[in-house]
Amino acid sequence: xxxxxxELGYQALNEKVRASEDDIEIDQCxxxxxxxxxxxxxxxxxxxxxxxxxxxxxxxxxxxxxxxxQDAVGDTMNDGKIIxxxxxxxxxxxAMRGGKIFVKGNSGYRTGIHMKEYEDTRPTIVVGGSVGSxxxxxxxxxxxxxxxxxxDGFPAGNFTGTGMHGGEIFIxxxxxxxxLPKQVSMSLADESxxxxxxxxxxxxxGLFGVSMDEILSKPFYRLxxxxxxxxxxxxxxx
Amino acid sequence: MAVDxxxxxxxxxxxxxxxxxxxxxxxxxxxxxxxxxxxxNKMICDDAKCVNCHRCVSLCPTKALKIVKTDHCFKDNANxxxxxxxxxxxxxxxxxxxxxxxxxxENYPVYFDKILLNASQVTxxxxxxxxxxxxxxxxxGSKSQTVRRDANGRLITDMPPHISLSMPIMFSAMSYxxxxxxxxxxxxxxxxxxxxxxxxxxxxxxxxxYKYGASTIVQVxxxxxxxHVDYLNSGAAVEIKMGQGAKPGIxxxxxxxxxxxxxxxxxxxxxxSDAISxxxxxxxxxxxxxxxxxxxxxxxxxxxxxVIVKIAAVHNVSAIASGIAxxxxxxxxxxxxxxxxxxxxxxxxxxxxxxxxxxLASVDQRLRNEGIRDQVSIVVGGSIRSxxxIVKAVALGADxxxxxxxxxxxxxxxxxxxxxxxxxNWGIATQREDLVKRLNPNxxxxxxxNLVSAWQHEIKEMMGGMGINSIESLxxxxxxxxxxxxxxxxxxxxxxxxxxx
Numbered sequence: 188x189x190x191x192x193x194e195l196g197y198q199a200l201n202e203k204v205r206a207s208e209d210d211i212e213i214d215q216c217x218x219x220x221x222x223x224x225x226x227x228x229x230x231x232x233x234x235x236x237x238x239x240x241x242x243x244x245x246x247x248x249x250x251x252x253x254x255x256x257q258d259a260v261g262d263t264m265n266d267g268k269i270i271x272x273x274x275x276x277x278x279x280x281x282a283m284r285g286g287k288i289f290v291k292g293n294s295g296y297r298t299g300i301h302m303k304e305y306e307d308t309r310p311t312i313v314v315g316g317s318v319g320s321x322x323x324x325x326x327x328x329x330x331x332x333x334x335x336x337x338x339d340g341f342p343a344g345n346f347t348g349t350g351m352h353g354g355e356i357f358i359x360x361x362x363x364x365x366x367l368p369k370q371v372s373m374s375l376a377d378e379s380x381x382x383x384x385x386x387x388x389x390x391x392x393g394l395f396g397v398s399m400d401e402i403l404s405k406p407f408y409r410l411x412x413x414x415x416x417x418x419x420x421x422x423x424x425x
Numbered sequence: 426m427a428v429d430x431x432x433x434x435x436x437x438x439x440x441x442x443x444x445x446x447x448x449x450x451x452x453x454x455x456x457x458x459x460x461x462x463x464x465x466n467k468m469i470c471d472d473a474k475c476v477n478c479h480r481c482v483s484l485c486p487t488k489a490l491k492i493v494k495t496d497h498c499f500k501d502n503a504n505x506x507x508x509x510x511x512x513x514x515x516x517x518x519x520x521x522x523x524x525x526x527x528x529x530x531e532n533y534p535v536y537f538d539k540i541l542l543n544a545s546q547v548t549x550x551x552x553x554x555x556x557x558x559x560x561x562x563x564x565x566g567s568k569s570q571t572v573r574r575d576a577n578g579r580l581i582t583d584m585p586p587h588i589s590l591s592m593p594i595m596f597s598a599m600s601y602x603x604x605x606x607x608x609x610x611x612x613x614x615x616x617x618x619x620x621x622x623x624x625x626x627x628x629x630x631x632x633x634x635y636k637y638g639a640s641t642i643v644q645v646x647x648x649x650x651x652x653h654v655d656y657l658n659s660g661a662a663v664e665i666k667m668g669q670g671a672k673p674g675i676x677x678x679x680x681x682x683x684x685x686x687x688x689x690x691x692x693x694x695x696x697x698s699d700a701i702s703x704x705x706x707x708x709x710x711x712x713x714x715x716x717x718x719x720x721x722x723x724x725x726x727x728x729x730x731x732v733i734v735k736i737a738a739v740h741n742v743s744a745i746a747s748g749i750a751x752x753x754x755x756x757x758x759x760x761x762x763x764x765x766x767x768x769x770x771x772x773x774x775x776x777x778x779x780x781x782x783x784x785l786a787s788v789d790q791r792l793r794n795e796g797i798r799d800q801v802s803i804v805v806g807g808s809i810r811s812x813x814x815i816v817k818a819v820a821l822g823a824d825x826x827x828x829x830x831x832x833x834x835x836x837x838x839x840x841x842x843x844x845x846x847x848x849x850n851w852g853i854a855t856q857r858e859d860l861v862k863r864l865n866p867n868x869x870x871x872x873x874x875n876l877v878s879a880w881q882h883e884i885k886e887m888m889g890g891m892g893i894n895s896i897e898s899l900x901x902x903x904x905x906x907x908x909x910x911x912x913x914x915x916x917x918x919x920x921x922x923x924x925x926x
Contacts (some may be wrong), residue, residue: 201724211580220717224724229772244654259708265653278708280718282649284693285563300707301648305693306815327694352699423770424845425510 192216197238204231213237218257223250226267239276242269245286258295261288268307270394277319281308283329290317291395296344298325302354304328317341320344326412327353330386333360334402347371348410356410357384364408376407431511432497433472437481443489444468450481450490455848455860478671478841481845498720522730523771526844528763528808528830530672535763536782536915541924543905545892552894554885560895561881561888565662566755585755586731588662591620592881593819593896595762596873597806597827598666598735600626602679602688602700603767603844604833605861608853609898610870611836613637616636618870619877622661627651627677629691635659642733645722647676648702650692654725658741662756663722664733665715667706670673670764670807673737673778677702678768683847700914701719712748718877719753731755734875738762738784738807739777743791750792750801758827759784761807765830767854768845778842781807781819786919789822789901803914812883821919822901835876836869 189212192200197219216235225229233252238246242250244260255273264283277295280288285308295302299312310329315336322343323331323363335342341362348371436560451459458474499507545551566587571582616623617640624642629651632911643660644654679700687872689696709715719732732751735758749757761781779860785805792798815826837851852864893899907924908916
């Protein structure tokens, strides 16, 4: 089903998206919020710029954005896939528990914060370009990959991984990450790390037409938490 | 260096004439305060391990035990109390943040105790609830601002979603993890039976309890534990937790050692992993951001559930509440600083926030002044101890109250304030299987139903005494209240007159 978001308003638009049992293609999207909230089983294609909280609580559906996305894409997402053929805003994949988000370009501040994993659900975020500060803050599980394509500078801002207590972050860069918080351990990704990343990188490569040779042309640094219970010693009983 | 030795606050006194060395006390104490000496056929105890929870006292078949406050003391000092000195020793020894539980025990004014209720005499006669119908039913949610009619003149009744309660009481948020499975089951079943709601807290909803969905408020906190679209749709309402009275401005932290078995499953995080709820929601930095979360939840639940925003009572609470009312929330829950908790830093619990009575009065007044009081319902919590507190809260402007500590007391809690240890001898604030089974949900549920039913009757009697037969007529009816021993400023904020005026 194809529909135009023009002058519809987000509530009416989302009502139509919810009601449809078929896949949906939305044209003329100019910032309508909450598209695909909690959606389980369809593909929603957005032509234009969806508004905040695209695919919040997503539960298995697929969302494809032919354009840029705004803030809070995939907020508390449980399952499914979001593909953005452009850039994304702040708080991408906040508290996400499962599914995958691929962003061709950059994403903003607080990418992938408080992501977590559980049993066989392991969320994945891949950002092709650079990300802002607070990448993977409070990370409790899952995989974040920042490729830094198109930049020679370090592709993440400050305070990467603050409060991290699970999961892993890979950053593709020729510049060694500096001044990481004390909860984070860093190493150059080895062969087994890269083997384990292979499928995810290939998926990005296939989606956005960036060759694997280019993706693998720079080293990857792997960040992991150095304690699963970072706050254990903080308290004394009174 | 033995300065770290702290003499116990409480002593176990055993009457050896009565003790039959049945060893019940020993078996019942998870803190291992009691011990049996085989050679001497004698029970002994270690006061230092006692938390004064009365489990052994209650179950001793010969009533041989009592717990007394020690008379061991430091030299009198009005400034440096024994408590203060001991806290310094603890921190100097450990380097840790002092951690406490339940509501603050400090001596702050309780305004409910300085407010008295009215009763009718001669004119406008009192009503006897035993023979007259008395309405305690309340509806929570946004009220329609105008009367609308269709082309035929009939009323348009498409109201925003509401919660219907048989009385203005709900069980406040206590997560599965902070309290036990049996405690949750007791609350859920009691809520269903009473026609009220209980609240999951931020730990998700156990799969066994989805069947009580119509009696459940599901909570969404900054950690988003256990939050997914089926969870959101399973409850009667969704609550966004922005803050908690016992620990305003800080987050929650359930240590990894408590994330085991079903707790891990319900929170949807691996066993042994710390469950950290950051102090802020990292996607909310403004009322506009809050509005976004409110509406994302409404979208995910098809606009069928009212959304509650819960905040701690803090200095600018009325301005914050005004913002929340404009964020699209249907209900504002305000938690006063005397509210309970499974664990909070002592200094935060005892020093941050304001009393619920003042917060409630100022929020209600502010929303009325701004003409938006009907857009939201107000629920208050933070140490509601009796039906009289509820009647006073409603007269100050509340639509409903949250009770937490009172409900736990009904389940057997003796307020020993040791929840953070996870060794609750009453089976409430623990996940240890042998302890949890001490709380029988069949009994627990009945005791909750008893308590709340008794309170409902008392509410009706107090209302009847005032000549009021519907709780709606009591709401915000501050003429029914008078202050005693309050200064001008306190009376002004509470919006009530002094007794005798």
